[in-house]
Amino acid sequence: MEIGISTFLEAMPNPVSGTPLRHAERLRNAVEEIVLADQVGLDVYGVGEHHRADFAGSAPAVVLAAAAAMTKRIRLTSAVTVLSSDDPVRVYESFSTLDGISNGRAEIMAGRGSFIESFPLFGYSLDDYNELFEEKLELLLAIRESEKVTWRGGHRPAIQNLGVYPRSVQERLPVWIASGGTPESAIRAGVLGLPIVFAIIGGMPERFAPLVDLYKRAAAQAGHDPSKLSIATHSHGFIADTIDYAADMFFPSQQQMMNALGRERGWGQDYTRDVYESARSLQGALYVGDSEYVAEKIILLHKNLGINRFFLHLDVSTIPHREILHAIELLGTKVAPIVRKEIAKA
Template sequence: MIELGISTFLETTSHPKTGAAVSHAERLRNAVEEIVLADQVGLDVYGIGEHHRADYAASAPAVVLAAAASRTSRIRLSSAVTVLSSDDPVRVYQAFSTVDALSNGRAEIMAGRGSFIESFPLFGQSLDDYEELFEEKLELLLAIRESEKVTWRGGHRPAIDNRGVYPRSVQEPLPVWIASGGSPESAVRAGTLGLPIVFAIIGGMPERFAPLVNLYKQAAAKAGHDPSKLQIATHSHGFIADTTEAAADLFFPYNQAQMNTIGRERRWPHYDRDAFDSARSLRGALYVGDPEYVAEKIVLLYKNLGITRFFHHVDIGSMPHRDVLRSIELLGTKVAPIVRKELEKMEGKA
């Protein structure tokens, strides 16, 4: 009824107290260990978000996912997200169809425009073409996954004239999700195309995304898709420990440092403990607490939005790796069974 998993940007920001930072190399190796553990404890998906800055190590998610493919057996391996606007859809498909082959059909692409814009100048793309780039490249990516031979023309990439794109994915078609920060346009686009959607909910109350979910389903129905068969996911920050107090006290300094670092770039208000405690309340967007409390929040999210997948974004800053692993373990061994049991009860009453 619901899939539970981990999302990460492979952050390497400085420790809020010591100023030390995990190296890119160590963070990448840690990620593979996290994916292996997530697979072992029964989680359903692990997603890595593409970034191109010094405080993240995730410039090539497909490579990291490929490294974990042969060491795992069932967990799905996804980008979270691929910044499709500044990439080449041919190479994106080839990279993830390769992961799909190595994992025997467990790869996914989560395509988005990106809330960070550093990849645009890096790869020679203009922000003036922000919307057009995504629409055009999504069109090409979907054409590639549907047909071995592709003929296509657009305005921002050389044309393709009946060329094959290889290797072909094990899954037909290779899953492509649309990632959205909450824009109505993204919800309508995903629904019209009949593609699954992921909403990034990092502030406010998740229940406020209900109108976007409805808009998504309405657009799907209007385009002739069955809304009941569509997948809806959310991504939110959080941390799990043996007690709610321990989870909050351990997570807060890292969360505050990260929020204020990005906040200075985006002119957000200062993030303090009051804001943090409000966000981790039952109706808030932070999933921080003991397993029972986090499970309760996920069940509430299911009731409010009808999600089919939940991404728990765990690593913030340079959190100790052992604490990240423990949070992943608790999500799989403690939270997931509670959530599934509660949803089974709800389905039984329906």
């Protein structure tokens, strides 16, 4: 069971002062977090890609590379790479470079993007949203399989027997499919025999069980062994020394973020403390509490979905950096040992 951290490098305004966190400071904080995560024994750290003022993570591979030379064992992944609006050649080159710097610890988490700002920024039409992803994923997988590539698609110029360098240290650079919970994504990942990450940020995580089953069935029908495929989840949360302190510390940032997204996407209701407390319940999608409580929730998630990797999306923006570092320490030294010991008994 692998346990790690994911972040979008949020830089939203402080909910009290209104002052935003400077991008440069958030980037430096991220490198410090990755180094600490490695030191306390966490397995993976992921940085998501966004191209907007309230996030600093427009170049995840660069941030991860900055930490790669200062870490020893932690795996380093995008979370996610918005592949639809990127060039698969450059994606592979960036992450194979990261793989070389880290001596074989790089991964790519490829997704279509729940945020769409990168499409107009890089000149792509949302009318091609699904087609772009399918085509570019095909090219990315072709590049990782062969040094010389011959390929033709509908949205990117063809490649005729050209090499892509540097090659990764790992024989096959790991590529995960990131899913917000659509059956199409689960089937695609299963058919391709790729590991999958489900983003579970609301509702009850156990409701993703049918998608896990769909993924495994699609994999088996395509000739892949489902027992050899990895399944991960990504959920927001925060850990502190006591449950009440964690709940009170995390709520203002979570409320600010959810209300901001709600206004953008027309959800039509404010994120209240009652909604928050329901999400913090044992069956909910928020992993907020002390070490024992968060560990209990991860163990339940493993039981219900059979996951073998868990990402805690730790910082939704305005929690003091020292509190985030302490949460990372607790995740690595307290939560992870409890989870691994309990799962090993099964």
